[in-house]
Every structure is written in structure tokens, then in C-alpha cells.
Amino acid sequence: MNSYRADLHIHTVLSPCGSLDMSPAKIIEKAREKGLDIIGITDHNSTRHCKLISKLAATEGIFVLMGAEVTTREEVHCLSFFENDDQLTDFQAYLEAHLPPILNDTQKFGYQVVVDENEQIIDEIEFLLISALDQSIDQVEQKVHSLGGIFIPAHIDRPSYSITSQLGFIPAGLNIDAIEISASCKTETILPFITKQKGVTIIRNSDAHYEDQVGKVFTTFEMEHRSFAEVKMALHGMMGRKTSYT
């Protein structure tokens, strides 16, 4: 088995709250500096930067988990990841179909831009990406899994936009692949929430919106090689694969 350092929750310049410095190239540069082997690209309700970053990162030897940080109808943030471009495209269409048409006010929320590999702006997203989709957490989870994806409630220790703040506790029957805790979380604070989630994997990510935050905390994956399937196996502790966080 090999050991890989992963930060699976990184925003880009596409997220309105993401720094304008968080270009694909900058994120990869920072990931290299921090010794990350795997990064997750998770903009709010959009996957539009994933394919580019995945392509650029491959030349630097960094593996990218492509996905989004989805805001469900209950205002629960959940990380969703997909294996290939087709699944990602399908999920992007789902996001666009269910995002309410509320215009982004760039003065208040910031810019939502898509850039190319030369950092030229090629598109600006009109609708506010931090709005909640009109889909429940169960519907989002089912959509993600119908595409073979990975579904992880984000920063469950946080007092806002988390599954515990919005829904009080993790609903029985919700099919989750892991839970994420925030950079500052003390593990004992979430123990009451996971007593019924026997053996659930906990990962810790940076939720980076600024370049200095990339890789500040991370999760170590022990697996054969870097692939979507291996990551999934590690999250479920299968065939000797496992994860740990500090």
C-alpha cells in the first residue's frame, strides 16, 4: 500500500466567496508546495472548473477528485465527487436544472468566473451559486449515487450549513460514504452525532477559499494507487485500504 496526502475540499475563483487568486494554476502550485497528492475541487453548486484542473494537475502528478459542494434544500453542504467527465457533465446539468434563478450581486458576494488555462475569463455565472438547490438532501444523495459518485456531508461540526445544524442529527437511512470535519474541529464534539453511524469514515479537509489555506489540514489515504475506485474503497475501509487524519 502507498500513502497519499489529500485535501478534498478546495474552492476556486468560481465560488463567489473564493479568492480571485484561486485560479486553477495557483491551486495546483499551492497543492505542490504542500505536498498534496490528491485534491478535491468543490465549488459551490458547480463543477465548471474540474475538468481543466484535472488536466493541468495530471502534468504535475496530482490526482484530482472532480465534484462540487452542493447546497441542499435544507441548506446542508455536501461534497459530491464523480469518476469521469460524462458523470460530471450529467451532474452539472442536474445542478443547473435545480439552482434557483437568483442573480449574483457581485458587489455583495463576489465574482463567479470560469477561466481557461491561461487564466483568461471565459465565462461568468449569472445565478448566485451559493443559493440552495430545490432538491432535498435525500434527492441529492440519490442522484450522486445513481451516477456512481461519492457523497460526503461537509464540515458536520460547523454551526451553520452543516447536516447537524440544519437537520439536528444525521438522518437514519441516508447513504453516506464518509463525513467531513472542518480544520478546527475537535473530534470529541462530533462523537454524539456519529454513534449511530457505525464505522463511518471521518475525513478532514481545508475548505480552502484562499491560497494559504490549501493543504493546511489533510487526510491521508492508504491504498494501492490513486484512482476514484481506490478512494472509494479507502473511504469504506475495504481490502486493506484506509484513511486517517490529524
Added chain:
Amino acid sequence: MKVKDIITALELKVFGGSQGLDREITGGYTSDLLSDVMGYAENGKIWITLQTHKNVIAIASLKELAAVILIKGNDPDTDMLAQAKEEGIPVLGTNEEAFEITGKLFNLLNR
């Protein structure tokens, strides 16, 4: 005042859980954060919310709340309604927003 007494007065729809219509109401609690309700709502209160997730019923049951009022014409999720029926917790509905229905309930209970 009992749950059934406010249904006519506030023109509420009854989605289910009507076994609980004889529950006594001690007041109201308006919140959409389930963690907040779990921490602060006291038993006998009517919970006014836009959330339609099944955890609403689990928390209403845990806190022994009198009933739940869904606002803005929201329908309960299928599994929320099923659980409400099973637990006998009335799930009521209104087309009004939280501010209006909370104000009306407040006046009704404090007159």
C-alpha cells in the same frame, strides 16, 4: 388551548398525525434550524418551520412538541408524513409566511 382549536381559527390544513389533535398547546417556537429546535424548544410548543425533512418529526417527538406547522404552502416529504402519522404528531400547513402565522398564533394564544 388544544391543537384542534387553532386549526379553524388559523385556517390550517391537516396533513396527518390527527391522533394528536387533542394535545395541549403551551406556546410556539419558530425556527428552521433543527439543531436550534432540538436545543431550545420546550415541550407543548407548536413548531413553525419551512423544513419538510423527516428529522422534523423525530425532533418534535423527542421534544414532545404539540404539532408542526409548515409554512408557505410547503408539503411534508413522504417519509416525514409517514413518521408523523406513526408518532401521532399533527403536521399542519398554511400558505402564509413565518412572520404572519407566528403573529396570528401569538395573538390567539395570548388573548
